[in-house]
Amino acid sequence: MYRELRNHIIGLLNANTRLDGRKLTEYRKPIDLEYGVVKTAEGSARVRIGETDVIVGVKLDVGNPYPDTPNEGTIIVGAELLPLSNPEFELGPPGIQAIELARVVDRGIRESKAIDFKKLCITPGEKIWMVIIDICPINDDGNLFDASSLAALAALKDTKFPEIEGEKVNYKMKTEKNLELEKTPIAVTVIKIGDKFIVDPSTEEEKAVDARLTVSSIEDGTLCAMQKGGDYPLTTQDIDKMLDIGIEKAKELRGYL
Amino acid sequence: MTYKRRIDGRGFDEIRPVEAKVGVIKRADGSAMFRIGNTWAYAAVYGPRNLHPKFLQDPKKGILRCNYNMMPFSSSGERVRPGGSRRSKEISLVTEKALLPVLNLDEYPNSVVDVFIELPQTEAGSRCAGICAASMALADAGLEMKDLVAAVSVGRVADKLLVDLDYSEESYPDASVADIPIAIMPNSGKITLLQMDGEVKKEELMKLIEMGKKALIGIYEAQKKALKEKYREVEV
Numbered sequence: 001m002y003r004e005l006r007n008h009i010i011g012l013l014n015a016n017t018r019l020d021g022r023k024l025t026e027y028r029k030p031i032d033l034e035y036g037v038v039k040t041a042e043g044s045a046r047v048r049i050g051e052t053d054v055i056v057g058v059k060l061d062v063g064n065p066y067p068d069t070p071n072e073g074t075i076i077v078g079a080e081l082l083p084l085s086n087p088e089f090e091l092g093p094p095g096i097q098a099i100e101l102a103r104v105v106d107r108g109i110r111e112s113k114a115i116d117f118k119k120l121c122i123t124p125g126e127k128i129w130m131v132i133i134d135i136c137p138i139n140d141d142g143n144l145f146d147a148s149s150l151a152a153l154a155a156l157k158d159t160k161f162p163e164i165e166g167e168k169v170n171y172k173m174k175t176e177k178n179l180e181l182e183k184t185p186i187a188v189t190v191i192k193i194g195d196k197f198i199v200d201p202s203t204e205e206e207k208a209v210d211a212r213l214t215v216s217s218i219e220d221g222t223l224c225a226m227q228k229g230g231d232y233p234l235t236t237q238d239i240d241k242m243l244d245i246g247i248e249k250a251k252e253l254r255g256y257l
Numbered sequence: 258m259t260y261k262r263r264i265d266g267r268g269f270d271e272i273r274p275v276e277a278k279v280g281v282i283k284r285a286d287g288s289a290m291f292r293i294g295n296t297w298a299y300a301a302v303y304g305p306r307n308l309h310p311k312f313l314q315d316p317k318k319g320i321l322r323c324n325y326n327m328m329p330f331s332s333s334g335e336r337v338r339p340g341g342s343r344r345s346k347e348i349s350l351v352t353e354k355a356l357l358p359v360l361n362l363d364e365y366p367n368s369v370v371d372v373f374i375e376l377p378q379t380e381a382g383s384r385c386a387g388i389c390a391a392s393m394a395l396a397d398a399g400l401e402m403k404d405l406v407a408a409v410s411v412g413r414v415a416d417k418l419l420v421d422l423d424y425s426e427e428s429y430p431d432a433s434v435a436d437i438p439i440a441i442m443p444n445s446g447k448i449t450l451l452q453m454d455g456e457v458k459k460e461e462l463m464k465l466i467e468m469g470k471k472a473l474i475g476i477y478e479a480q481k482k483a484l485k486e487k488y489r490e491v492e493v
Contacts, residue, residue: 038331038378039333061335061336084282136377
């Protein structure tokens with residue numbers, strides 16, 4: 001079904017260009033990041049990369065710690081591929097695509113230790129903060145992984161703690177206390193089509209993907225999470241190149257925070 | 258018990274500030290954004306397109322399918338669990354019924370027009386905001402329509418009749434309250450949505466409907482302006 005499109009895309013890549021005239025490792029412009037777009041959330045952000053448009057909201061709630069980590073709070077990441085944002089998305093509980101997206105975003109934040117879970121402890125062994133991050137695409141024009149990761153981090157940066165009254169949260173009273181971010185993990189998804197590597201695929205390019213590698217890295221280039229996708233394998237040389245692109249492009253994206 | 262002044266300082270017949278925009282979701286066949294105060298709705302229309310499962314198909318005409326959904330962070334209280342509730346299902350149903358009278362789907366047998374309404378942020382009046390956005394999105398999708406649909410809530414707080422209740426009024430603690438979402442077809446004045454919680458006298462209700470119709474002129478103008486904004490270049 002997509003063979004013609006794929007051949008066309010490969011032809012363009014061989015000529016060092018793409019459907020929209022971009023270079024291979026160039027993000028769409030403009031990249032737009034807005035903080036605090038949703039007043040009902042404790043933190044929120046909206047990221048637009050080209051026509052891809054994602055809102056992420058953070059809600060905070062008080063919960064009980066896990067028995068094995070009595071002094072640590074927790075984060076929960078959810079993603080819903082809203083049928084409003086893409087004609088191919090359907091109503092219903094999150095499918096495997098949404099689950100993968102949420103887990104890739106989760107790992108980038110969790111494994112980089114961007115949030116010190118100990119600082120989310122209210123009463124050791126009893127009460128902790130649960131940081132619930134929800135990803136909602138408004139328009140999916142490709143590359144939800146990178147847009148969602150960036151929006152999630154920005155929404156966390158925007159998050160302020162509400163007051164606690166007794167056992168419950170008083171959502172009407174926000175404090176001036178920010179959720180502190182110790183690191184800024186940035187996810188860059190590098191796509192392999194034929195023998196070429198690109199970033200920031202459009203929806204058409206996503207249909208032609210052989211393999212993808214989402215690389216999350218922090219300021220000093222240390223990798224904190226990865227996810228390989230796509231139906232085709234990667235050689236070690238491929239991975240070497242893809243990591244270089246991922247780490248390099250993360251620096252550029254970090255500039256938008 | 259009297260309610261002397263509105264908490265946010267509005268006149269009793271005054272709606273909150275409105276912002277409307279059309280064509281905001283590129284992948285949709287039609288789309289719109291509608292904000293009233295702190296309530297913020299998006300609507301996307303997909304179709305007419307093939308309807309699955311097949312037993313839902315109508316060989317005589319296309320069907321309209323609406324889905325209303327609050328984003329998990331859209332409520333000022335606790336997180337809204339994703340996946341839909343009884344409330345959201347009912348709102349989806351009444352939204353469908355509010356929009357159907359303006360559409361003519363006879364040309365699209367066995368097809369569906371899907372309307373997805375998403376609310377990133379809510380503070381009362383969300384079903385009305387959703388209907389306002391959806392009717393603009395249907396027009397943006399180029400469907401044949403008899404009219405737009407404009408919606409707002411009217412109601413009573415203590416002894417005062419008012420339009421476009423906000424959250425503090427909807428949940429006013431010290432007096433009896435009536436909350437009445439209505440939708441109209443502005444050109445014919447016919448009503449396509451009418452619900453009520455609370456208590457109200459018949460005479461008050463009739464007065465409230467008239468107040469609502471007046472307030473909806475402003476919303477209808479905002480909807481038309483947003484549509485014309487997008488299609489300005491085509492006008493010549």
